[in-house]
Amino acid sequence: MKRILATILATGFCATQVFAGNPDRRGEAGAYELNMNGWARSSGFWGMNSARVHGLEAERINVAGLTRVKKTEVYASYALWMQGSGVGIAHAGVAQTFKETNTIALHVQALTLGTIERTTTQNPEGGIGSYRPNFMNIGVSFAKQFSNSIHGGITMRMINQGIGNLTAFGFAVDAGLQYVTGPKDNMHFGVSLRNVGTPMKFRGDALATNVAVISSTSYVLTAENKANKFELPTQLNIGFAYDFWMGKKKEVSANVFKQDYRLTGTANFTSNAFGSDHYGLGLEFGWREMLMLRAAYRIESGIFKKSTSYTVYNGLAAGISFDAPLKKDSGTKLCIDYSFRATQTYNGTHSMGLRFVL
DSSP states (O other): OHHHHHHHHHHHHHHHHHSOOOGGGTTSBOOGGGGOOOOTTGGGGTTOOTTTOOSGGGGGTOGGGGGGOOSEEEEEEEEEETTTSOEEEEEEEEEEEETTTEEEEEEEEEEEOOOEEOOOSSOTTOOSOEEOOEEEEEEEEEEEEOSSSEEEEEEEEEEEEEETTEEEEEEEEEEEEEEEESTTSOEEEEEEEEEEEOOBOOEEGGGEEEEEEESSSEEEEEEEOOOOOBBOOOEEEEEEEEEEEESOOEEEETTEEEOSEEEEEEEEEEEETTSOOEEEEEEEEEETTTEEEEEEEEEOTTTTOTTTOSSSEEEEEEEEEEEEESSTTTOOEEEEEEEEEEESSTTOEEEEEEEEEO
């Protein structure tokens, strides 16, 4: 255990040195939708549960958590991003376990940004039509349980952005590890590295400009402007969680006991290569793993003052989940999740999700 834990911590420390937060580079990256978590369960933790996140939504925090899918999981979630801004985030995916220790998943994220009036230098007031930006990424994940304690996974993600007649395309890779130990498997460690991939660049007809050339004869040339490349918002998560089990012990099988109440504390550090680092704490209460209540607070530099804060959020998040068994002792469940993240302006971010465990 000590050797494995030392390896995880050393990996996280080395990665932190490479991808340490750099506020001076804020705004130099693109495709920030990769760091926008619309999954309703993990967002109630502010995504600060990289050590314990499990199921399909682990693809957005720490893909190693996919190994906790028992058989089949189907999940769909929608977030009203900063309600009043007109932005929405849709997540959907399916995960399937095979050969008991392997899990594969397909997941999609799409942003809805509404309709924007088309304008040009000749028509600054519009009246020439409209367009709808298209931001989507599709990921394929594979996770493996190497032992009762060690879980790992990797995601390959395809990113597509379209703004009018401009498009950008790229690839990203996520990787993560989770380590579980303790007398009741109640101590969790996690490390994940996200959004390591190819630089992206916009291309399209919208970069072309007609230039009139006047000499002995007049003619028009088409000049194509060049767009700069932009990096992906690389992110490193290091997390810890501990489960406190309470209530009367019930023997469910030979030498296997279950307790009704669980209180889980989490701590997480997130290093952003193109912005301020995040760190915070979370707490979740569970009753028979059917009803879960959670809350978390995420801190970053200058967040307590509007004049120094670079985020619209004030750091507070909370959520609730209800997992209803559909068949006794079958593991089949219908799960409903909700989360809220408070903002300094707008009306907060609301997320709702519906999950089937088969």
